Amino acid sequence: MAHVPQWVRDLTPSGPQGSEILAQERDGSAVNVDQLKTFLFGQEALQRKQKVLKVLQSEKVFEKSQDYFEGRTDKFERALARAKKLRQLTVKHGWNETEQRSANDLISEPLPYGLHEGMYLKTLRDQGTPEQHEKYLKFAEAYQHIGCYAQTELGHGSNVRGLETTATWNSDDKTFTIHSPHLTASKWWIGSLGKMANHASVMAQLIIDGKSYGPHPFVVQIRDLKTHELLPNINAGDIGPKFGYNTMDNGFLLFNHVKVPHIAMLAKFSAVDPKTNRYLKPSSPTLVYGTLTWVRSTIVLQSGSVLARGVTIATRYLAVRRQFQDRDAPEWQLGENQTLNYTMVQIRLLPLLATCFALHFTGKGMMALYEANQKKMSQRSSKEQQELRGAGPEETQSGSDLLADLHGTSCGLKSLCSQTAAEGLEACRRAMGGHGYSAFSGVGHWFLDYVPTCTWEGDNYMLTQQVARYLLKSARSVLKGNEPNNDTTEILSHYLKRQDVGAAFDILGKDEDLVAAFAWRSAYFIFEALRQRDELKQSWNSLLVQFYKLSRAHSQYLVVKNFYETLQSPSISSELDQETLTLMHKLFRLYALHTLESESSEFFTSSACTVSQIRLARTKAVMQLLEEIRPHAIRLVDSWDFPDFQLNSSLGRYDGKVYEDMFYRASELNPLNRITVDPYPENATLFKKDESRQLKGKL
């Protein structure tokens, strides 16, 4: 539809224009958006974003208008062009890591260098010796080596100890032989491997003299540095189209007796002594818990913004979208009702809006704890440090360790927050009715790219077993009479003291009681699970569902607590004006009461609340809060500060020109294993060889 006749160009949407509606909405609320924005993200981050945004917007390759139309191959090719350009800009402007991350957020699609930057470099840095840094890291930092992190296999993901790829030590020539004995040993899902990487950090079972020592990391070159063709006895490629993440070349990788030198085994923690052919034990086997905790805390922190993106789009659109007259509206009142005014729409959307804040504050809280802990640890003597780190959460004594607490709770929060964000995005999409199903809503593809977060870094269901294990351990310690020394043991011992007296929390009247009710419910279910496991000797497997619920209950408590504490912080009244602060309290209550209401039977069973409290929470308090928050909804989502560039959404536009943009995109914008790519950022060439057309022909 190239030619658009004048009579079409002359048409405008009927009724009040979207831009007028949003302007009115913004007039109707006194929330100080700039202040709230700064409170959420800090001045520095906001300025950084604007600076980076300006650079990106001046580059044609980041223009997104064609993104939604492309097939897999074109998508990937475009993503590659973007990745290269981003790398060039990073070098040119001397961007640091936070600036790069900001750029990634704004581009907001997985880019093909993702795993090189996120995992390969990190693995080399964290697990390599100085010689290995010289041999590998130097080249990787210059993007001459492009790497990936190859752990998961076709047959094993969650169970890393079950990996099948072997690395057998050859004492005669001091090499390792990397080999895939079965088809299920094929590396699988590995990001940046399919088309991009010329190196891989491969997790393989170390075998010395017929004895296995468990999975260890090896650096293996897989493609020729000039031709980018696979090296002999290596078979690798892209695993094909996925639910989302289609701009990433997740790959498979098989080895046929490939020899690598002794230096290929990353040896900071454990190694093979080439002289004695003996295995050198890791000095600090659980150092990784620190990293994992950091990664999971990041997921928690991001989950707020991830969800806020969907909530921003849905809130703006549903304010503009008008449908039906209110059934009780007086005769004289013409015009249709904004769909955002229907309580049926509000109950899906506004609690999610409150959730965005809750998750964000929780993530910030986790990060602060993590950093405080890192600082403390680095101040202690290295000996002490080793003792502390030496034990994983399963082995720690009596939950005395802050890191163990942080690790345990970060697993539960990762599970809860990523799930909440993913499901919340889909709820936003569905709340938008028909137009929510259009790619131009901007929510669908965002959900699809985000949802694997529920699976990676620990499957959300699996992780809850670790949480339960940690909580049970803490409960045992409290039962033994040990002094509480972290928040978890404190709520447990508080519960023990009070369990015969009862709770009697004023959940509707006092915010601190609301938090206490969440703590009570969590403690009740922890002791209940402990009884089942220790007294009734129930099998582990029969308790998994209970563990899952337990982890969820405890994590919800943590979110409520973090939100509450954020609002209690001494500095807050200088950062937010009274009106905005009052509104934040309402959002806190909405999150907490709505959660309580959705889990009402647990609150009831644990006697954290009475039946009539729950009923009042539902029919009175929540409904009232919806009404009170509704007028501020647009300004509240504005404060999440998403540039239109990032949203790439017709429905979520800041200016409310929903219909014009839908129509414009529809009428005027509407138009990988056979490819050898050139992955180096300084070269303009994208594909060295493109035979995809031929493949396409053989449908």
Next chain:
Amino acid sequence: MSQPDFSANLKPHPQANGAATLAKERQQSSFDTNAISKHLFGDAYLERQARILKIVTAEKVFSKTNQANLSRPDRYKLGLARGKRLRQLMNEHNWNDDDFLMAEWLVDDVLPHHLNISLFKSAILEQCNEEQRAYWYPKLQAWEIIGAYAQTELGHGSNVRGLEATATWDHQTKEFVLHSPTLTASKWWNGTLGRTATHCVFVAQLRIPKRAGSEEFHSYGPHPFIMRVRDERTHKPMEGIIVGDIGPKYGYAPMDNAYMLLNQYRVPHDALLSRYATVNRETGEYVKPKNTGAMYGQLTRGRSQIVMNARLVLARAVTVAVRYLSIRRQFRDQDASDQFALEEQVLNYSTVQIRVLPLLASAFALHYSGAAMQELYERTRGADAQKESALNGLQELHFTSAGLKSLTTEMAADGIETCRRAMGGHGFGGGTGLIQLNNDYLSKPTVEGDNWMITQQVARYLLKKVKDLSTASRSTTASRLDASLARFREHSKSPPQLSGLSDARSILEAFEWRTAFLAFEAYESREVKKLPWNSLLVEFRNLSRAHTQAMLVVYFYEGLRGLDALPSSTKAVLWDLFRLFSLSTIEKDAWQFQRSGAVATKTLDQLPKEVLALMQRIRPHAVRVVDSFALPDYLLNSDLGRSDGKVYESLFHRAHVENPLNRITFNPRYWEDELVMGSKDGGQILSKL
């Protein structure tokens, strides 16, 4: 790939032998798969499935191998080729409509021609007067014309009365002038119309000038008009029409959903489909619709089809999940003493079971509900038609079927995603066979009545029922719903407080009690306290949900009660599924059951254990139960859900061996192979992509 391919000789690890695992699973259960297939689908259906399957799998254009890689325009093109070929096959094999629909279901791609055989066709059948039907119906059946249904606009979907397109009677010329006055009046979302259709039913506000030539009008609300959209020969849009495809969506890639604007487009007098209402050609007077009550049946039938489809969709997701998760092994059991034991089948973990097995049970609940709806519809058409009870039943079903549409499409949509996620990493990959299913099916909660919005219809009906109960005397034709409301009113002080979990009838009673409790509560809020409608929407949805769940439980129960001929071990599994469905539903809404006094608190505390026990009992039969859904591998198109269990081989093969639209005018005529109008491409998408 010049080097020798060493991967060709690799086999999965011995413990990952899917074929052996499935064989063992099938051997350990005596669930009578064949008998249940017949029971669920009937011989005719299964025969049809086998017959059509053979035909479509023999044609290259229906191969699904590479479609997930294609760009949007290429997906459209492929869909077009498929639509044409299917219609050709219909002629070659003398297929009836059911055969064609079976083929479409198996090919599992929405056809760009689809609206011609769905909404357009039913509009022609339902809205035309006899003359109109005689003219149009044969043309659409022969695909001489391809029709679409243009109701929804950019600005309005749910609120049909708010449509902006106008149809103004011009008495002088005896024509209607169809027009789009604003941008938001643009038709939007209308399938088949974007590129494919030649005609459409256009829904517009009928206006008749108050006097000849007057600019003041009487408005009569939305009415259907049939109109030509594109030129027969060139397939270009007619003068005064702007039409195109609205672009990519979450799913539905091959479908050309449309936007369309009309600029004073004239159609003749008989373009107004006038079975119900018409405009007198001579006087220009509006002739009111005759009794429109006759529509109950159609709507109920349509909704029963949605429920039956939701059943199959759920069955499909669960089939893939159960097969894959029984083959997938991960970790040794924590409590296992033997360190050389095989890793555990992940389907044995209770956190996996709790996500998948209740969905398996749900598929049966949906089956019996859909079947009961169909039966009721048939009964009112057959000999019993005149019986008041049947008509009453149909009327009730008409009002409450909105709740079934809402709940069952949501169960299926959420169920696909739950199964997909339960499968871990591979669930995210192209080999699940659930990706396109998810993408396509997720339109269902919105289309044909937004799932949240339409629950108001059910609530309205239940409010009226409660009201009738308090005013009118007992009717002799009381439905089950009437009876349960009356029971509640009489015994509201002594709730059932269900204490055992084994008696199926008391489970039904608990469900019905909850509905009645919520219905009376809503009645109190609206009719007594006069609270605003808007403040009660959330309660209304809960009420609709509760009532619909009660219907599902009742239909499930009655469906099983009628089973005689089956082996008792097989029946026992079905009853366990019934109990798993009911109890896990209660557990999710425990609070409502508790609050209403339907179930005793003590009983609620026992539920989790009982649900676990039921899952343990069902687990050994899971593979055989999903086998009974008889879904062909070709339909599933899933490496993970293959009936032969060769999961890993097939995933690897897919990865290793087997990877733009409005500027083009397409040729939609099935008898011509050409796809791009005037290109003489002879149907060769395969060479030019």
